[in-house]
Each structure stands twice: as structure tokens, then as C-alpha cells.
Amino acid sequence: MVVKKIITICQSGGEFETDADGVISYKGGDAHAMEIDDKLKFKDLKSEVAEMFGCNLGTVAVKYFLPGNKKTLISISNDKDLKRMIKFHNDSDTAEIYVVTEEVAAPDVSQMPGSRSSRTTLSEAGVGVPVEPSRSTINNIVDDINEPDPLVDSTFDVVGDTNVSTEVPVPSDFPTPIAFASPYDEKLAKAAQQWQNNITGVGQRFNSVHEFREALRKYAIAHQFAFKYKKNDSHRVTVKCKAEGCQWRVHASRLSTTPLICIKKMNPTHTCEGSVLATGYQATRSWVASIIKEKLKVFPNYKPKDIVTDIKEEYGVQLNYFQAWRGKEIAKEQLQGSYKEAYSQLPYLCEKIMETNPGSLASFATKEDSSFHHLFVSFRASLYGFEQGCRPLLFLDSIFLKSKYQGSLLAATAADADDGFFPVAFAIVNVESDENWKWFLQQLKTALSTTPRGLTFVADREKGLKESIAEIFQGQEVYHAYCLRYLSEQLIRDLKGQFSHEVKRIIIQDMFTAAHAPTEQIFYKCVDSIKAISVTAYNWIMQSDPTHWANAFFQGARYNHMTSNFGELFYSWVSDAHELPITQLVDAIRTKIMELVYSRHMEALDWMRRLTPSMEKKLEKENLNVRALEVVSLGDRIEVRFENSVQIVNVDRWECSCRVWQLTGLPCCHAIAVIMCLQRDPYDFCSRYFTTESYRLTYAETLNPISNSDGPMWQKGESTQIVTVTPPPTRRPPGRPTTKRVSSQEVGRRQLQCSRCKGIGHNKSTCKEFLLEC
Structure with missing residues (x-):
């Protein structure tokens, strides 16, 4: 395996400058180049840059910018940070790092009036010490608290609102940035130093209440203290230090006839001593989202546990998993758009699909309460490619969507002339059910201009598919081949704990051999070997309609394709984009199909042989x-x-x-x-x-973009009817969703076996048979 090396430009000796937009640039200094890869250790990098610039190894700090973000410097302090930096720049050939020498100071912080360090040391306060979050801590994580805090002293109450500011002089000993005594504390101060002057004093104005609250939170994090609201509404905000008896407080209110918020009163000095530091209290979901949004854009699989670690290391704020997870959800919605609003855009999406890709079919339906029911999409290029170049063979399968509102994706894929998968149609439904599968097949029949003669579906016999295929395509030459994967899984479930894992594996192997057998003689020879092991398994197989799954008896043509999960690559596309809002998910699938059609069309131009x-x-x-x-x-x-x-x-x-x-x-x-x-x-x-000709016909048509270049995506057209669509009532269940899709190759492999009931696929702690007996 070839390890990619990144040319790293190392810079030192210059200065960072910040412009009016918050963009940081590096001026002056020297620059050297070196190659790095993900095998490099942080200590080796640090030693090399220290030698490169003649620095003291103990004072060297290494920082970098995320690609596309010049507003936040990211620190590299361990091997994990270094690997992340390399991963973030994986698509680039070069990366820039900045070598900064930082002398670790240990001032007498007790002599600094108004600073949090004058009241308690970081070790005493417990900064950086992970603690188990309590229920009350989680309940306190809110963006806005509109109710006054009854515990706050009412002597600072501000009655009414006025444009006249009561001047509170800012003392000369107003809290200043502190150099903390340990390397960890110093890094904390550096990461949050950009927020130290977010609140400057009386007369400071903000564009909105929200902007003031955000500035206040960041100010509190930078100065390492927690506050609580006394008043908090749309036109005035009063806060005080959370420590009992401390005199630090701020009051801001709206300037009449304007949306501006102005600080009217402020006591900037902390008088509390020995209070417990509670920086996590101010780390609201929206604050976490604002911190991680740019990193999430570069690294979509940014995990909550890594968010917890990074924010603790960079800002000294201890989050719990829930805070990190909710912050990530908010950041994703800010980057991708509202999940709820996406459902209301479905009428416009369907109209745009059929407008930009004539001959396509896009339809949706809602329930009586206007909640989303199902959406069907089949592009003209897919329908043309299937009818002109593909075998009359369709694979029906589904995948669970792990989005905010759950749901499932139903899909029909075909096999092209080179045995590659070809997406024909798909649907997003609120839940996988017999009703939705029947609706999907009805839409698919409508989308196909004519049902191909001898059309064969490879699909599960459950979920109502057996009855739906027979009913919808009644009187036509259509065949239903049972998916062997689902059939074998059903056999294993029905056998329960009768046999050992090894015996079940042999039965499944013989069943697959019998299914592939080209003649009846070979088929019966295979099932007789199963009968010698288990008469129960033999009877089950013979009663499962072999005419629908065994090559020796099947009347249709499925070209030796035995399972319905033929389009694994298609389902991986969906898995990569399942967290997108529904309209963006559809466009992501369209983009993937467009890229597939184009790449395979270009590839086939060089084929000179008659067959693929x-x-x-x-x-x-x-x-x-x-x-x-x-x-x-x-x-x-x-x-x-x-x-x-x-x-x-x-x-x-x-x-x-x-x-x-x-x-x-x-x-x-x-x-x-x-x-x-x-x-x-x-x-x-x-x-x-x-033939190569059929392959080229499959990929002859192109897909067109469906976004609106002149305005917002899915902008309402003049012909669009006003239809209200709300999200389905289902929500994502608690717990971590599954990430692995079971493939047909896994059938017959060693599975988890219950020691109580001898069943497959679970252990005794989750045994349902035992629960039923109890």
C-alpha cells in the first residue's frame, strides 16, 4: 500500500494578523519544507521543527488552519491531533503549519484583581478532570432561559427600559488575558483568547439579543467563570456570576425604536473566592455547533466523543456526550438545511425533476394529517437505459435510513451488460411495509412504458412482495425469484436452537448448492444430503416453493443472480448520504447516478470487442x-x-x-x-x-441538474400546487444506529449463538424465548 506524503510548509518567526472579517494571516518569518505522512509521530515532528528553526524543544507549539478556514488556529499537541491534520489535508498535496515559541509563565495570579485565577487555581477548580454528568447538568444545557432565576439577589433588578445609560466606570484593573501555569492551561488561554474582549463595558452595542448572548457565553468561557440569567427576554438581559455573593453582573437592553442591544450597567469585578469552576454550564448546544461547524464541513464523520476531547483540549470546557451530539446535530442542520423544511419542499422538488429531466417520474403522497408518506423517483435516463440495454431483470431491496425522521429507501436495480448494477427507480417511505412496497411496484409499472416480456423480479417473498407482484403484474409474463439470502435467513430462524452452528452452516451451504443446480437430478441430490442431516430442514426447503428459487425449476431468466442485494454500491451511496435532508438526499443520489452514467459511457468508448x-x-x-x-x-x-x-x-x-x-x-x-x-x-x-452495443445504450442518456441556479433550491414554480407536507411522526430511536449492512456473503458464516435457547443471532442477555417463558 502506497502511503501518501504531504509536503508541509513550516513557518516561524512571523506574526499573526486578523482583519475586520476575522480572517487570520501570517506575516514575515522564515519558511522551510518537509514531507510528512500518517506514520509520523508528533514528538518526531516537534523535534524536527525545533531543530529546523533553532528553538527550545520545550517551548515549541505547532498550529495549523483547517482547509478553507482562516479564522481559527488549531493546535497539534499529540499523535491524534497530527493524524487529524493529515487527514483533513488528504485531498491536498501541501499543508501549512506554524511553529510558535511560547514561554510558559507562572505569574502570581492571586494578585490579579478581578481574574478568576485570583479565587481558585485550575487544579482546585477541577478543570480538565472528566466528571460524570448529572441529570441536573443536562437539564441546565439550554440556549435561552426566559424565566428569572429565583436564587439571584433581586437588589440588582432593573425596572423598565430607558435610553439613558447609567455610567459604570470600567476600572483599570479590568480582567486581562492570563498566562496559566501549566502547558494545558496556556493552550486553553491561547484557544479562547480571541473572546477575552467580547464584552468591553457600558455602551457596547450588539445587533441583536442573540448576538449579545453568544458574546457573553464566549466571554465567560475565555475568563473561566459561569453565569446565570436573572432576566432574559427579547428586549433585555440581566446576568450575574453564578457564584453566590459575587458582584460581577451585566445588564443590557434594547435601544428604543432600534433592534440594537446596548450594555447599560456592568460591574466587571469578580468578588467570589473558592467557587467551583463550571465552564461546561456555558457550553450550550449552539456554542458547540459554532465551534465545530467548520471542522464538520471538512470531516463529516466527526464523532461526538472526538468533539468532547477536542473542545476540552482547545477550550478547557468539559462536555458530556449529549452536549457534543446535540451540538453536532445543530451544526449539521446549519450546514445542510432544515430537515423539517425539506419535507415542505417536496412538491417543488418533484416538479423540478420532471421539468429538467422530461420523461422522468417523480411523485409523492401524504397522509390525512399532511405528514409525509412516500416519494417515488425514476429518472428518464434510468428508464431508457433499462428498457434499451439491460436484461429484463430487476432486483428489489431496501435499506433503513438513519436520518432524523428515519424511514426506509426502497430500490429497483438492474444488471447492465457487464454485470454492473444500474439504478432504475427508488422510493423514500415513512416505513417499510406491505402497503408501501405495493405502492412502489404500482409506481414502477407506471414508469415503465411497457413491461418487458419475461420480466423477472429477484426479491424477498415476505413484506407482501409475493402477493403484490402477482397482483400488480397479473396476466403479464412476469416471474418472481425469491432472494436466496432472505430465504436462508428465514430457515435459520425457523430452525431455532435445534442444531449447532456447524450443522446449520452445512445445511445452508447445501441449500445454496441446490439452488444453483442446473438440473433436477443435481438438485435432489443436494437436498437429499440435507435430509440426511435434518428431516425438518428438508421439509422446510421442499415446502418453500423451489419453483421460485431453484434453477432446476424456475421458469424465468435471472442469469444465475440468486440474491436481491445486487446493488450494494447503490446502497452504500445512500448510507453515505442518509443524514441529509430528504431533498438533498434525492439530489445526492441523482448526482451519483449522473456520475455513474457519464463514467461508464466514457469507459465504453474504448471497448473494441463485441462483448463487454x-x-x-x-x-x-x-x-x-x-x-x-x-x-x-x-x-x-x-x-x-x-x-x-x-x-x-x-x-x-x-x-x-x-x-x-x-x-x-x-x-x-x-x-x-x-x-x-x-x-x-x-x-x-x-x-x-x-454486447458492448447494449452497454452503450444503457448509458446513452444523461441526467440534468435539478437545482435552481437563479434562486433557492426547489423554488416554487408558477404551476406548483400549494400542498402542505410535514415530516413523518416517527423520530430516530435512542441509541447508536446500526452501521453495517449484512451482505449475502455473510450467510453461513459463524454467528452469535445463545447459550440458553441455542438460537442464532443473539446471546442469553437478549434472548426473547427466555422472556416469553418468564
Whole structure:
């Protein structure tokens, strides 16, 4: 594996300057270049830059900017920070780091009037010591508290509102930035020093109450104290230090006839001593969101536990997991848009899809209470590609969406001429149910201009699909092939604890072999081996409609595709974007389909063979076995012999008694031997669905963007009817959602086995059989 190296420009000796917009630039100093990768240790980096610039190793600090963000300097203080920096710059060839020498001072903080350090040391206050958050702590995490605090002394109450400011002179010993005694404290001061002067005193104005509150929170974090509200409404805010008896307090109110908020009174001096530091109290969800938003934009999988660690290291604020998680949710909504508003945009989205991609079908439905029910989308390019170039074969499957309002995505995918997946249609539904699957199939039938003759669905037999397919496509040549993955999982569940894991694995293996068996003789041989192990399993298999899943009996054509999760790559697209609002999720899928169509269209331009590359390899593999075969012509009957076996080939009907030709669509070795004896071309006897021409037809149409370049996305059009759509009532369940999708290759692997009921897939602590018995 090749390790990517990043050229790092190391700068030192200059100065940081901040412009009016808060953008930080670095002026002057020297610069050197070096290569780094994710194998480099922080101590080695620090030693090298210290030697590079002739610095004392103990005073070296290394910082950097996130890509696209020049407003916040990020510190590198350990191996984890260094790896993050490299990961953030993974898409770049270069990165800039700044080497700063910081002398660690230990001033007599007790002599600094008004500073928090004059009351308690950081070690006494417990800064940086993780504590288990209490319920009351979580309940205190609120953005705005509108009720007055009954514990606050009422002597500072401000009655009414006035434009006349009561002058409170700011003393000369107003709290100033402090250099803390330990390296950790020094880093804290550096990270928060940009907020030390957020509150300057009487007369300072703010554009809104919200802006004042945010400035106040950051000021409190920078100066390491906690405050509480006495009054907090849309036109006035009064706060005091949370420490009992402390005289620090601020009152701000609105200037009449304006939206401006002005500080009218302020006592900037803290008189409390020995109080418990509670910086986490001021770390509201919105504050956490504002801190992590830029980093989340670069690193979407930023985990709450990493947020807790980073904010503690950079700002000295101890969060709990809940605060970090809620802050991330708010930041995501700020970056991606409102999840709730996205549902109201669905009418405009459907209109835009059909307007920008004529021939597409996009429809949605709501329930009686206007809550979202389901959305169906099939692009013209997908429908054309399926009808013109793909086999009449559709795979139906679903994936659970882990978004704010949950739901599921139902999808129909096809197989192109090179055996690659091809998205045909998808739907987002409030819940996976028999009703929604039936609705999806009705929409799919409407989207297809004509139902292809001999259309085969590979799908689960549960969820109402067995009945829905038969009902909706009644009277048409449509077949339903049961998904072997779901079928084998059902068998394992029904067997429960009767057999050991090893025995169940053998039964599943024999079942898969029986399903692939091309002839009835081989099928019965496989199931007889199951019968020798378990008559119960044998009876279950024989009663599960083998005509719908065994090659030996199935009447349709599924080209040896046995499971419905053919489009794993498609489901991975959805998994990558499942946290987006519904309209953005649809556009993310459209973008992926557009990229897929374009890349495969361009790829096929260089193909010079008659068949696609994967089919050429399969044909060549069969051709290797031709030399050992003997062709004997007996009038209309042509036999192909090899040792003791004899196969009969009918070239005109494209049939061989081994049935491989009929099952795959490509001539088997027996058929190729006969075709060559007749001096004909084997390519003429390959299914047209495997040709390069069919592949190019599949990817001939392009998808067009559906966003509105002249205004907001999904802007209402003149023809759009006013339809109210609200989010579904379901919400994301508690706990961490599942991240792994079970693949067909995992069937038959070792599974968790319960020691109580001997069942598969759970342990005794979650055994439902035991709970039912109790």
C-alpha cells in the first residue's frame, strides 16, 4: 500500500494578523519544507521543527488552519491531533503549519484583581478532570432561559427600559488575558483568547439579543467563570456570576425604536473566592455547533466523543456526550438545511425533476394529517437505459435510513451488460411495509412504458412482495425469484436452537448448492444430503416453493443472480448520504447516478470487442474446455461427449442438456464445440444483453441538474400546487444506529449463538424465548 506524503510548509518567526472579517494571516518569518505522512509521530515532528528553526524543544507549539478556514488556529499537541491534520489535508498535496515559541509563565495570579485565577487555581477548580454528568447538568444545557432565576439577589433588578445609560466606570484593573501555569492551561488561554474582549463595558452595542448572548457565553468561557440569567427576554438581559455573593453582573437592553442591544450597567469585578469552576454550564448546544461547524464541513464523520476531547483540549470546557451530539446535530442542520423544511419542499422538488429531466417520474403522497408518506423517483435516463440495454431483470431491496425522521429507501436495480448494477427507480417511505412496497411496484409499472416480456423480479417473498407482484403484474409474463439470502435467513430462524452452528452452516451451504443446480437430478441430490442431516430442514426447503428459487425449476431468466442485494454500491451511496435532508438526499443520489452514467459511457468508448469485458472472460473460460470434447452428429441429434458424460446440444433453440447456456445466456463449452464444428461464430449465439452495443445504450442518456441556479433550491414554480407536507411522526430511536449492512456473503458464516435457547443471532442477555417463558 502506497502511503501518501504531504509536503508541509513550516513557518516561524512571523506574526499573526486578523482583519475586520476575522480572517487570520501570517506575516514575515522564515519558511522551510518537509514531507510528512500518517506514520509520523508528533514528538518526531516537534523535534524536527525545533531543530529546523533553532528553538527550545520545550517551548515549541505547532498550529495549523483547517482547509478553507482562516479564522481559527488549531493546535497539534499529540499523535491524534497530527493524524487529524493529515487527514483533513488528504485531498491536498501541501499543508501549512506554524511553529510558535511560547514561554510558559507562572505569574502570581492571586494578585490579579478581578481574574478568576485570583479565587481558585485550575487544579482546585477541577478543570480538565472528566466528571460524570448529572441529570441536573443536562437539564441546565439550554440556549435561552426566559424565566428569572429565583436564587439571584433581586437588589440588582432593573425596572423598565430607558435610553439613558447609567455610567459604570470600567476600572483599570479590568480582567486581562492570563498566562496559566501549566502547558494545558496556556493552550486553553491561547484557544479562547480571541473572546477575552467580547464584552468591553457600558455602551457596547450588539445587533441583536442573540448576538449579545453568544458574546457573553464566549466571554465567560475565555475568563473561566459561569453565569446565570436573572432576566432574559427579547428586549433585555440581566446576568450575574453564578457564584453566590459575587458582584460581577451585566445588564443590557434594547435601544428604543432600534433592534440594537446596548450594555447599560456592568460591574466587571469578580468578588467570589473558592467557587467551583463550571465552564461546561456555558457550553450550550449552539456554542458547540459554532465551534465545530467548520471542522464538520471538512470531516463529516466527526464523532461526538472526538468533539468532547477536542473542545476540552482547545477550550478547557468539559462536555458530556449529549452536549457534543446535540451540538453536532445543530451544526449539521446549519450546514445542510432544515430537515423539517425539506419535507415542505417536496412538491417543488418533484416538479423540478420532471421539468429538467422530461420523461422522468417523480411523485409523492401524504397522509390525512399532511405528514409525509412516500416519494417515488425514476429518472428518464434510468428508464431508457433499462428498457434499451439491460436484461429484463430487476432486483428489489431496501435499506433503513438513519436520518432524523428515519424511514426506509426502497430500490429497483438492474444488471447492465457487464454485470454492473444500474439504478432504475427508488422510493423514500415513512416505513417499510406491505402497503408501501405495493405502492412502489404500482409506481414502477407506471414508469415503465411497457413491461418487458419475461420480466423477472429477484426479491424477498415476505413484506407482501409475493402477493403484490402477482397482483400488480397479473396476466403479464412476469416471474418472481425469491432472494436466496432472505430465504436462508428465514430457515435459520425457523430452525431455532435445534442444531449447532456447524450443522446449520452445512445445511445452508447445501441449500445454496441446490439452488444453483442446473438440473433436477443435481438438485435432489443436494437436498437429499440435507435430509440426511435434518428431516425438518428438508421439509422446510421442499415446502418453500423451489419453483421460485431453484434453477432446476424456475421458469424465468435471472442469469444465475440468486440474491436481491445486487446493488450494494447503490446502497452504500445512500448510507453515505442518509443524514441529509430528504431533498438533498434525492439530489445526492441523482448526482451519483449522473456520475455513474457519464463514467461508464466514457469507459465504453474504448471497448473494441463485441462483448463487454466481463462477458468476454466468461466466454474465453468456456472456450478453454472445448479441446477435450468430442462432437458426434447423429442426424438431427448432436452429442458432445467427455469421458463418461454425454450432453445434447440444439443450436437452433440455443439449448444444451447441461442447461448452463439457458441459465447464463452465454454458450457453454458443449455448445461452443458444436458451433465451431458447424463453422459458425460463437458470438452470434450470445445474448444481446451482453454486447458492448447494449452497454452503450444503457448509458446513452444523461441526467440534468435539478437545482435552481437563479434562486433557492426547489423554488416554487408558477404551476406548483400549494400542498402542505410535514415530516413523518416517527423520530430516530435512542441509541447508536446500526452501521453495517449484512451482505449475502455473510450467510453461513459463524454467528452469535445463545447459550440458553441455542438460537442464532443473539446471546442469553437478549434472548426473547427466555422472556416469553418468564
